[in-house]
Amino acid sequence: MGGILRGTSIIFMMAISSLEGKASEITISESLNQLLALAGLVLLVFIVMLSIITGLLWKIFQLKAQQDRFQDKLRAAEDGYCMRETSVNDENENESERLLPAETETxxxxxxxxxxxxxxxxxxxxxxxxxxxxxxxxxxxxxxxxxxxxxxxxxxxxxxxxxxxxxxxxxxxxxxxxxxxxxxxxxxxxxxxxxxxxxxxxxxxxxxxxxxxxxEGGNLLRYIRGFQGRAGFIQSFGDYFGLRAFKNRMTISKFGYNGKANLDNKMNCLTTFDLLSFGYQIAKGMRYLANASLYHRQLSLQNVFLTANKTIRIGNFSLARTGHQNEYYKGVTAWEMPVSHRAPETFDEKRYTDRSDIWSYGVCLHELFSLGKTPYKDETTNEVLKDRDILKLVLGGGRLKMPEYCTLPIYNHMKQCWNSDPFSRPTFSDCISFFEQHFKLYDLQIISQINDKLKEASEHQQSLEDSVERHGDTxxxxxxxxxxxxx
The missing domain is CATH 3.30.200.20 (Phosphorylase Kinase; domain 1)
Structure with missing residues (x-):
């Protein structure tokens, strides 16, 4: 009996020892798994932190590179601006000759x-x-x-x-x-x-x-400026466009334009419809030049003229250049073109295309719908930004604000004209289509009236030319x- 008990006790103790060994193995295994999990978590955190730091460093590098490119563009633009100043003011004959456009003939x-x-x-x-x-x-x-x-x-x-x-x-x-x-x-x-x-x-x-x-109406800029603060300007927009009523200006409809659009020839009166007509006509004239691969290069309202029947004439071709042989024209001077109207690529790359004229056209629209206010003029200080400050603003992505007498669709069209990428800007055909769709959207019967005026203008021009031709042999x-x- 005693032997049986001793044998049973030994077996029981062996079983306990076996269980304790397995428990110990389980404890060690669990500790190892926890350690591995902790190590994995630390590694994951390290990788995430490394990725964040790498991303931040790359972002800083990109911003630095972008800033360097911006500074390079600004320096190149300012160099072009300085050359422009020199070419206008330098009285030295040799220097003036050196700065003449490269394609100029003897x-x-x-x-x-x-x-x-x-x-x-x-x-x-x-x-x-x-x-x-x-x-x-x-x-x-x-x-x-x-x-x-x-x-x-x-x-x-x-x-x-x-x-x-x-x-x-x-x-x-x-x-x-x-x-x-x-x-x-x-x-x-x-x-x-x-x-x-x-x-x-x-x-x-x-x-x-x-x-x-x-x-007869002189340059368009001077003409529209004559209506600043005067009762002669009739605003035909309503509050629907977010425009407030102005003293001595007439706002009739709250839901769009004021009734039927009528384009008369009264030079002592200016309406919103006239502004739309002028913007449309400038686009038509510039499309004519673009189709002939002619780049005006100094488009501004000062170089746009107005006749007695309120049709516009684009003039002053002293800086115009042809582009039949090349996609674009590179030049070294811009004697008469204001910095406010110049596209960014004309400064840093000295490159002129019809898309550069599109940028200038957008500024012309801003002049129109502000009644000739000077672009980049600080309304609080009443001071115009200096040319170099305009360069910094434009190259940094800054753009002109929405003018007072302009609808949001027209302002959005202006901003498209000021796209930093020249090839993302509209063409003059696109600008014409924009106005025609705008007229159609608001049921403005303007195009037929404009065409009648342009037909009359063509007849007048032909009569003038016939007179010159008729007496040309005298x-x-x-x-x-x-x-x-x-x-």
Whole structure:
């Protein structure tokens, strides 16, 4: 009996020992798993932290690279701006020659067919002085018939750059009059009702003047500025667009435009419909130039003129360049173009295309719907940003604010014109389509009225040209073929 008990006790103790060993193994295994899990968690946290730090460092690197690129662009733009300042103000003859556009030829061939005798022009009076030229009004008398004309000549006849700007304008005009592009044959004579009609030129003691049709309303910028704070401006937008009613301005409809759009010829009255018409016409004129691969390069309301029936004329082609041979034109000067109207790529890359003109067109729209307020003017301090500050603002993504007399759709269209990527901007055909869709959306019967006005303008221009052509073989015209040094 005792032996049995001892055997049982030994077996029981062995079983307990076996259980204790397994328990110990289980405890060790659980501890190892916990340790591995902790190590994995630490590793995961480390990887996450490393990823975050790497991401932050990469972001900082990108921001630094972006900032460096911005500074490089700004320096390049400011270099271009400094060159622009030098080219205008430097009186040194050699320096002026060095800064002339690269494609400028040594001589300018002027067809005697368009060379007018100075005795034809009477009653000359100054209209306005621009940066490098002066505009005058005169009367051209031919065989008893008198017509008003506009004359552009150098502001300072002794300044080589001033004189050269007139020659450059004649150069582009004569290139277009003498060339017949098979693709754009209509372009060769600058025949478009939204383009200022060139009549001829005069030459006296080596000084040239450009003769064109006379726009009775003067430049568009001065015209619309005349309505700032005056009762003559009729606002045709309603509160639906978020525009408040202004003192001495009429707001009738809360749900869109004010009734039927009527475009009259009253020069002492300006309406929102007129502003829409002007914006639409400028786009049509610029599309005509773009289709001929001509880049205006100084589009602003100061270079847009208004006639008696409120049709516009785009003028001043002294900086215009053709682009038939290349996709874009690179130049080194921008003598007359304000910084406020220049696209970013014209500073840092010296590149001009029709999309650069689109940027300028957007600024023109801003001028229109603010009644000619100066772009980039601080309303609180009433001071205009300096040119270098405008560069920094534009290159940094800043844009002009929405003007007072503008709807949101039109402002959004302006911002599309100011896209940093030139190829993401609309074309002038797109701009025309935008206005036509805008007119249709709000049931504005404007297009037919505009077309009637443009037809009348075309007839007037043709009558003027017929008069010049009819008397072109008389003694009133100089016969000698001119070859004038450009420099």
């Amino acid at each position: 001589h300018l061939d002027l067809n005697q067919r368009f060379c007018m005798n100075n005795t034809l022009i009477e009653n000359v009076e100054t209209l306005e002085n621009c940066k490098l030229s002066t505009l005058l009004k005169g009367q051209m008398t031919q065989l008893g018939t008198s017509r008003d004309i506009m004359i552009r000549r150098a502001l300072d006849s002794k300044h080589k750059v001033h004189r050269n700007m007139i020659k450059l304008e004649l150069k582009i005009l004569f290139e277009k009059r003498s060339s017949a592009n098979p693709r754009d044959g209509f372009w060769k004579d600058l025949k478009n009702p939204n383009i200022l009609r060139f009549i001829g030129f005069t030459e006296e003691d080596g000084l040239l003047s450009v003769i064109s049709e006379y726009p 003694d009133n015209w100089k016969r000698k073929y001119k070859s004038v040094p450009l420099l």
